[in-house]
Every structure is written in C-alpha cells, then in structure tokens.
Amino acid sequence: MLTRDAIWQALEDVPDPEIPMVSLVEMGIVRDVEIGDKTVTVTITPTFSGCPALQVMKDEIVERLKKEEGISDVTVETTYSPPWTTDWIAETARDKLKDFGITPPPRLDGTAVEIVLFEPVACPQCGSTNTSIKNNWGPTPCKTIHYCNSCNQPFESFKPL
Amino acid sequence: MNDTQKQALAAYLIALGDDELILGHRDSEWAGHAPILEEDIAFANLALDEIGHAVVWYELASDATGENPETHPNHLAYFRDVHDFRCVQMVELPKGDWAYTIVRQYLFDVAERIRLTALAQSNYPPLAEAAGKIKGEELYHLRHSAAWVKRLGLGTAESNIRMQHALNELWALAHQLFMPLPGENDLTPDDIVPVSANLLPEWEAVVRTAFAEADLTPPAANTSPSRDRSVHTPYLIDLVTEMQKVARLDPDATW
Numbered sequence: 001m002l003t004r005d006a007i008w009q010a011l012e013d014v015p016d017p018e019i020p021m022v023s024l025v026e027m028g029i030v031r032d033v034e035i036g037d038k039t040v041t042v043t044i045t046p047t048f049s050g051c052p053a054l055q056v057m058k059d060e061i062v063e064r065l066k067k068e069e070g071i072s073d074v075t076v077e078t079t080y081s082p083p084w085t086t087d088w089i090a091e092t093a094r095d096k097l098k099d100f101g102i103t104p105p106p107r108l109d110g111t112a113v114e115i116v117l118f119e120p121v122a123c124p125q126c127g128s129t130n131t132s133i134k135n136n137w138g139p140t141p142c143k144t145i146h147y148c149n150s151c152n153q154p155f156e157s158f159k160p161l
Numbered sequence: 162m163n164d165t166q167k168q169a170l171a172a173y174l175i176a177l178g179d180d181e182l183i184l185g186h187r188d189s190e191w192a193g194h195a196p197i198l199e200e201d202i203a204f205a206n207l208a209l210d211e212i213g214h215a216v217v218w219y220e221l222a223s224d225a226t227g228e229n230p231e232t233h234p235n236h237l238a239y240f241r242d243v244h245d246f247r248c249v250q251m252v253e254l255p256k257g258d259w260a261y262t263i264v265r266q267y268l269f270d271v272a273e274r275i276r277l278t279a280l281a282q283s284n285y286p287p288l289a290e291a292a293g294k295i296k297g298e299e300l301y302h303l304r305h306s307a308a309w310v311k312r313l314g315l316g317t318a319e320s321n322i323r324m325q326h327a328l329n330e331l332w333a334l335a336h337q338l339f340m341p342l343p344g345e346n347d348l349t350p351d352d353i354v355p356v357s358a359n360l361l362p363e364w365e366a367v368v369r370t371a372f373a374e375a376d377l378t379p380p381a382a383n384t385s386p387s388r389d390r391s392v393h394t395p396y397l398i399d400l401v402t403e404m405q406k407v408a409r410l411d412p413d414a415t416w
C-alpha cells in the first residue's frame with residue numbers, strides 16, 4: 001500500500017539539479033505529498049523564482065516516483081506560499097554544502113536578510129571570517145562568490161533568503 | 162474580485178511582467194560584453210532573475226483570467242504582437258554604456274522594491290505572496306546596482322561624467338514607472354494594488370540621497386515624455402523581433 005512516508009523516503013533520492021549532493025527534501029523544496037487512488041501529488045516551492053532548474057526538478061520527481069509500485073500518475077504542483085526560505089535547508093544539507101566548499105546560509109530566525117548581510121561570511125575551507133565578497137551572483141543565481149584572505153582561495157556561499 | 166477586476170489585474174500584471182522581461186532581455190545583452198568577468202556572470206544571473214519574475218507575473222495574470230498558467234506565459238512573451246506590450250519606455254532603450262545600464266538598473270530596482278513592498282500587502286493573497294517572494298530576491302539586485310552607483314559616481318572624472326550623462330537621460334523617463342498602470346484604477350479602491358503616484362515620494366527620497374552620496378545630481382526635468390504604456394520607442398520593435406524570432410520559426414517545437 002502507498003504511504004506518505006514511503007513517498008517522502010523515495011523523494012530523498014531526488015537530488016537538487018544544481019547542488020546534487022543534497023536532495024530536494026533536504027533543501028526544503030518538497031512541501032507536501034498527497035496520495036490518491038494510484039496517484040500522487042507532490043507540491044514543491046521554487047528556491048529562487050527565476051530558478052532555471054524548476055522543470056528538471058519536476059521531471060526528476062515524476063521519474064523517481066514512477067519507479068514505486070502502485071503509482072500510475074504523478075502530478076507536481078508549484079506553490080509560492082509560504083515563500084521558500086534558506087531556513088528550511090536541513091542541518092544535514094548544511095554540512096554537505098560546507099564539505100563541498102559552499103558556505104551554508106546563516107539562519108535568519110526572523111531577522112531581516114538586510115541585517116544578516118552585514119555579517120562576515122566564513123570560509124568553508126579554513127573557517128576564517130577575513131573574507132571579501134567578489135560577486136553577488138555565482139555559477140547559479142542562488143550563490144555569491146567570495147575570496148578568503150587567510151587561505152587565499154575563492155569560495156561560494158549560499159545566499160540567505 | 163469581479164470580472165472587470167480580474168481583467169484589470171491581468172492587464173496590470175502583464176505590464177509588470179513586460180517591464181521585467183524587456184529589462185531582463187537588455188541585461189542579457191551584456192553576456193560576453195561586460196567590462197569585467199564578474200559582471201558578465203552577475204548580469205547574466207540578473208537577467209535570469211528578471212525574466213523569472215516576468216514568468217511569475219504572467220502566470221498570475223493567466224490565473225486571473227482562466228488561461229493556462231503553464232502555456233500562456235510563453236504565448237505572452239513569444240507570440241504577442243509588439244504593439245500589445247505594456248512596458249515603460251525606459252527599459253526598451255539600448256543598453257548604452259556601463260554607466261547607462263547601471264543607472265537604469267538602479268532607478269528600476271528602487272522603484273520595484275517600493276512597489277513590491279506595497280504589493281506584499283495586497284488584499285489578493287496570491288499577489289501578496291508572489292510579491293513577498295520576489296522582494297527577497299530583488300534585495301540582491303539593489304545591493305548590486307547601488308554599489309555600482311557609488312563606485313562609478315565617486316570613481317574617476319570620466320566615470321562620474323558618464324554616470325551624470327546617463328542620469329540626465331534617464332531621470333524623466335523613470336517617472337513613467339509612477340504613472341497609473343493598465344487596470345490600476347479598477348484595483349486601487351479595494352487595495353489590491355497601490356496607487357502608483359503614492360510610491361513616488363519614497364522613491365525620490367531614496368534615489369536622491371544615493372545620488373548625492375555619489376556626487377551625482379538629478380536634472381530638473383521630471384516629467385516623463387509618455388504617460389501611456391501603449392506608446393513605445395522604435396527600439397522595442399527590434400528587441401521583440403529578435404526575442405521572438407526563434408520561437409516563431411517553429412511554434413510547435415519542443416525544447
């Protein structure tokens with residue numbers, strides 16, 4: 001029998017297309033799972049609304065869930081409410097981002113992003129906060145590029161949102 | 162919302178989307194041409210953001226009038242006649258030099274942030290939610306363009322002169338952003354959207370302060386040459402023709 005738990009478990013296998021070491025579930029992108037008669041509806045929310053990976057995410061969710069027994073139809077819906085925030089990124093995903101050389105976003109806990117942006121960004125390699133921002137965008141819209149003045153290495157950081 | 166208001170909201174959102182789409186297209190023209198590699202990356206992403214925001218507005222417009230939100234946004238962007246676009250003239254103009262691009266982006270970013278703050282309070286929840294979402298992302302645009310205003314305004318004599326020239330050309334045009342949008346008058350009585358003219362004082366205060374800090378002075382003329390968003394510059398025709406060319410060559414292609 002289909003259970004919501006089993007679907008959530010299966011969705012753990014679907015990687016974020018742009019940061020494949022973390023799953024869409026860990027990123028807080030999957031919001032809801034509903035089971036009907038042989039059908040599943042998954043609700044996801046985009047990280048950045050201009051995210052070009054949205055369609056790939058939908059396709060990968062459908063492809064993965066169709067492998068589960070007893071599912072004939074998968075629908076993926078998008079919602080903007082409540083808007084995605086980096087606070088939804090799971091602790092496990094934060095560790096993986098750091099291991100990959102991307103500084104995870106600071107926890108906002110209700111503080112405005114404008115305020116958090118004044119705080120120094122720590123280097124994911126050496127932990128130094130003697131760093132400078134080099135670009136408000138990186139290889140993807142969700143990341144900024146920085147330079148560590150302690151270990152003389154460039155690094156990326158996930159933007160708080 | 163009654164049927165008149167639904168049509169009005171769609172017209173309003175399509176105009177907002179057109180501003181984003183056309184500005185995003187102009188921003189994308191810097192890919193491969195920006196003065197430094199970092200800006201090539203920054204403006205490619207900025208363009209992506211703006212075009213993504215256009216999609217959000219077009220989707221909401223489609224919802225309001227019962228069009229398919231999956232397919233209608235593409236129709237609006239690629240198969241609509243150029244004369245049906247409702248962007249402001251400021252975003253149509255060629256990208257100019259780097260100073261011109263920065264001043265235009267900054268004037269637009271501040272206006273957008275103020276409008277989104279108001280739209281986030283809309284009585285129509287889907288609009289309030291989308292505005293709240295986009296506002297968080299636009300913060301990064303504003304941080305970027307504001308830093309460049311200062312850097313170029315206080316940079317060299319040459320960069321200051323170029324910024325001042327850009328400001329002289331764009332200042333009056335930017336005021337068109339505060340003229341009533343299509344559909345606006347049907348929506349303001351129910352607090353679905355703000356009165357555009359009411360957003361002007363905050364915008365003026367913010368940008369005047371920033372320009373003063375960057376040794377730049379807005380010119381005296383502050384009346385937009387056009388009130389009407391159906392009146393366009395010849396540049397829009399070239400832009401839309403280029404933008405729609407591939408889609409129109411094979412409308413049924415799958416990508």
Ligand SMILES: [Zn+2]
Nearest residue numbers: 123126148151
């Ligand atoms: Zn370091």
